[in-house]
Amino acid sequence: MKFNTKTIHGGQIPEKGYGAVMPPIYQTSTYSQTSPGKHKGYEYSRTHNPTRQALESSFASIENGKYGLAFGSGLAAIDAVLKLLSPGDEVISTNDLYGGSYRLFTSVFKNFGIKFHFTKMNDAKNVENLINDNTKMIWIETPTNPMMNIIDIISFSKLAKSNNLLLAVDNTFATPFLQVPLDLGADIVMHSATKYLAGHSDVVLGALIVKNKSLAERLYFIQNASGAICGPMDSFLTLRGIKTLHVRMQRHCQNAKKIALFLKKHPLIEKVFWPGFKSHPNHLIAKNQMSDFGAMISFTSKGNDFNKALKIIEKLKVFTLAESLGGVESLAGHPASMTHASIPKIEREASGVVDSLIRLSIGIEDADDLILDLKQAIG
Numbered sequence: 001m002k003f004n005t006k007t008i009h010g011g012q013i014p015e016k017g018y019g020a021v022m023p024p025i026y027q028t029s030t031y032s033q034t035s036p037g038k039h040k041g042y043e044y045s046r047t048h049n050p051t052r053q054a055l056e057s058s059f060a061s062i063e064n065g066k067y068g069l070a071f072g073s074g075l076a077a078i079d080a081v082l083k084l085l086s087p088g089d090e091v092i093s094t095n096d097l098y099g100g101s102y103r104l105f106t107s108v109f110k111n112f113g114i115k116f117h118f119t120k121m122n123d124a125k126n127v128e129n130l131i132n133d134n135t136k137m138i139w140i141e142t143p144t145n146p147m148m149n150i151i152d153i154i155s156f157s158k159l160a161k162s163n164n165l166l167l168a169v170d171n172t173f174a175t176p177f178l179q180v181p182l183d184l185g186a187d188i189v190m191h192s193a194t195k196y197l198a199g200h201s202d203v204v205l206g207a208l209i210v211k212n213k214s215l216a217e218r219l220y221f222i223q224n225a226s227g228a229i230c231g232p233m234d235s236f237l238t239l240r241g242i243k244t245l246h247v248r249m250q251r252h253c254q255n256a257k258k259i260a261l262f263l264k265k266h267p268l269i270e271k272v273f274w275p276g277f278k279s280h281p282n283h284l285i286a287k288n289q290m291s292d293f294g295a296m297i298s299f300t301s302k303g304n305d306f307n308k309a310l311k312i313i314e315k316l317k318v319f320t321l322a323e324s325l326g327g328v329e330s331l332a333g334h335p336a337s338m339t340h341a342s343i344p345k346i347e348r349e350a351s352g353v354v355d356s357l358i359r360l361s362i363g364i365e366d367a368d369d370l371i372l373d374l375k376q377a378i379g
Contacts, residue, residue, distance in 0.1 A: 003062065003177065004246045010061025011068075012054060023054040025236045047224050051232040055239045059197075062176045062242065063189050065209035067216035069223050070235060074172065074192025075100055076228035077206030079108075081168055081188060083222045085136055087113030092130050093139040094121045096147045096351035098170070099340035101139075107342075118347075122281055124155040131163050141170040142179075143286070146298045146335045146359040147352045148273040150282035153289055157185025166215075172196070172326070177249040178290045182211055195326030198241040199248055205230045205238050248328065251364040252295035258367040259360070259374065263299050268378055270356075273298040295362040296325065298335075301378070306355035309334060313358060315377035318369055325361035330370055333359045 001010060015023060026049055031042040042048050052070050059068030071077040078101060085091070093105065095118040105116045117130045121140060138160050142151035153169060160167035168188040169181035175196045181189050191197055191207040198205060210216050223229060230238075260274040275286040276293035286293060301308050313321050319332040323339065333339060340353050349355075362370065 001061075006061045007058075007245045008243050011057030011059075013057075023051055023236065023239065025232050026050045027232050045232070046227050046229055049229075049232055049235070051239075052230060052235040055230075055235040055242075058239055058242055059191075059193075059207045059209050062245070063171070063209040064176070064180050064182050065189065066211050066213070067209065067220075069208040069216075069219055070193070070230050070238075071206035071208070071223065072228045072230050073204050074190065074194060074206040075104055077190050077192075077208050078104060078170075079228060080208065080219055080222045080226065081137075081190065082109050082114065083226065084166070084218060085109075085114050088115075088134055089113075089136040090115040090117065090132065090134045091137045091139055092117045092119065092127050092135060094141060094144055094149070094151065095119055095347070096144045096149055096353070097139075098141060098145040099335075099342045101141075101170070102340075103342040121151045121156070122149065124152060124159045127156070127159060131159075131165070135163065135165060137166045137168060139168050139170070141173070142289075143173045143275055143294055143296065145173060146273075146296070146333075146339065146357065148173075148275055148280070148294075148296060148298060150275055150280070150286040150289075152282065152285045153179075153181050153184040153186060160187070161185070173294055173296050174290060175245065175249060177246055178253075178292050178294060182209065184289060187212065187215065193238050194324060196249065196252075197245060197326075198238040199245065199327060200237070200241055201324065201327035201329065203234045203237045203241070205234050248364055249292075249295070252362055253292040255364065255367040255370060256295040256297055256362040257293070259362055259370055260297050262371050262374065263297065266378060268302055270300045270302045270304070273352075297360045297362060298357055299360075300354060300356045300358070304354050304356040306336075309356040309358055312377050316373055317376075318365065318373040319360065319377075325359075327361070328364050330363035330365060331361040333361075335359050 033039040056068035140151045166187045169186040170190050172192045189209040193205040193207045263272045274297045313332045319330045
């Protein structure tokens with residue numbers, strides 16, 4: 001089954017009750033039993049829910065995995081992955097990590113005795129000297145948020161396997177429409193399904209997908225024991241969103257290319273970060289491991305002026321100034337004061353997240369309207 005068909009039919013079982021085409025919303029906390037332990041496969045909705053199960057099967061299908069898990073948010077999904085670890089274990093991650101992930105790593109799990117190393121991951125060789133007997137996991141984002149750095153999943157997979165480490169990939173920006181990390185050797189794929197998978201800015205939800213059965217069983221145990229699950233309504237909305245993922249991503253990517261080219265030619269713009277440019281770091285890797293270059297763009301205005309950046313985003317009329325990304329509507333954000341505010345300024349700027357950096361999530365509106373909006377806002 002090809003990807004476009006998987007988004008609609010992947011992992012789905014015909015509804016037995018009334019033949020509903022869409023899985024019903026099973027808005028229930030518990031299920032009747034004929035005798036203790038005798039039931040139709042469901043006891044309590046923290047453990048299993050038919051609507052959530054349909055979504056989890058869809059996650060597994062579109063990411064070419066065998067097991068999918070749905071959580072109350074992307075961070076809840078990451079939280080479950082980190083609970084695979086024990087005090088004294090170490091994790092290596094990119095130094096331009098999403099601010100929420102960085103906060104979870106350094107302000108929560110660090111207190112439980114897990115050590116985190118942050119380094120440039122443009123080359124797997126940069127990571128080799130950080131691996132020791134306590135290292136248990138490599139955590140990567142690609143493209144990274146918000147610098148759009150590209151990390152070579154195959155190289156890191158080889159490095160992880162040769163050192164008996166888990167490789168976890170945050171695939172939120174690319175989605176499986178563009179990139180399938182499990183096929184490239186990753187052990188765990190994570191999504192903030194709030195973003196492109198759900199796609200309509202009306203859900204907060206997270207996902208994990210794996211191939212290995214024993215790893216899946218450990219994660220299912222953590223999911224149930226910790227209880228950070230999503231509800232049936234959010235499961236339904238995300239499943240509905242996935243059914244149009246392929247057509248949305250095509251338009252997202254088409255629009256992003258036009259806008260990236262416009263920004264690159266603008267005399268008041270200093271730098272544009274988009275993996276589709278031949279000059280972008282690791283462009284060839286992006287070309288090999290992705291089918292297109294995504295719909296996230298970051299840029300800086302000349303002079304690296306904080307106030308100038310704020311004026312640009314405040315003038316936008318079609319773009320909405322808001323947190324998050326990946327919805328049908330175009331969004332603009334200021335990472336230094338929004339998504340990455342939890343990262344110390346010195347570390348933030350060292351990774352490229354300077355005060356003038358603006359991040360755009362390109363929606364599926366008419367590209368000409370988006371360009372006109374940017375033109376009037378930049379001046």
